[in-house]
Amino acid sequence: MALSDQSLEGIVVSVLAVNKFGLEKARGLLPALRMAGLTRPAGVVGEDLCTLTVRLARAGYNRGLLTEMMAGRLLTFDGSGRPG
Secondary structure (H helix, E strand, O other): OOOHHHHHHHHHHHHHHOOOOOOHHHHHHHHHHHOOOOOOOOHHOOOOOHHHHHHHHHOOOOOOOHHHHHHHHHHOOOOOOOOO
């Protein structure tokens, strides 16, 4: 069962809101994440890790090595919104 865009956005925010990066701060990135296509499976699936890391950083989630780690976590979701 596919997740709604709103549900998937909630998952993306939750994934990013770790390691002293608060939920409100992660929510504040939603407009930029949406514009970058990072809240839709089609915008992430098939992307390589380096490119996705750069896209996350440009959208405002620039936390050094943690950015790459979070990009990897986003890559684990398949088109259904479930871990792949």
